[in-house]
Amino acid sequence: YDIVITNATGSTGLSNYAISYSNAVLVVTRADPVITWPTASPIDFGQALSNSVLSGGTASVAGVFVFVDPSFTPNVGTAPQDVRFTPVDTFRYNILTNGVDVTVSGIAPTVVTAQADAITTNSALLGGEVLSDGGVSVTNRGVVYGVSSNVTIADNDAGGSGGGVY
Numbered sequence: 001y002d003i004v005i006t007n008a009t010g011s012t013g014l015s016n017y018a019i020s021y022s023n024a025v026l027v028v029t030r031a032d033p034v035i036t037w038p039t040a041s042p043i044d045f046g047q048a049l050s051n052s053v054l055s056g057g058t059a060s061v062a063g064v065f066v067f068v069d070p071s072f073t074p075n076v077g078t079a080p081q082d083v084r085f086t087p088v089d090t091f092r093y094n095i096l097t098n099g100v101d102v103t104v105s106g107i108a109p110t111v112v113t114a115q116a117d118a119i120t121t122n123s124a125l126l127g128g129e130v131l132s133d134g135g136v137s138v139t140n141r142g143v144v145y146g147v148s149s150n151v152t153i154a155d156n157d158a159g160g161s162g163g164g165v166y
Helices: none
Strands: 063-067 076-086 096-105 111-114 128-132
Touching: none
Parallel strands: none
Antiparallel strands: 063 076, 076 096, 111 128
């Protein structure tokens, strides 16, 4: 762009000043849009960020909000995930990135129970395996047994914690 500067005259209040001009470099940079960052809908453990919906974000210029890495699968809890605002006019406005909180809920663990074996009048071989913790700690695993209904884990030692075979 060519910029032409002319003498300041008239009622501008500059008539008492001597104005001189010289060659210079004028640098014009992109502006940052004014942004209110969106909120993200919650997702379940194992889901990618692409399953979360960004809503409520606004910007002073037209553009779109997207997750920087939509294929990322975050851990259980609430943590900021990078969201990018890309203006339609990237010639005049900067692309901006900011953290937006995403809440990830734990899901039920995946458990496979083994077929009862060696069943006798007084005993049986029982077991299983915790294949997935669902994103939260498995605090107790094993087989709870008893001779009455409504048996609870408090009635006997279930045999361990975490994932794996029991």
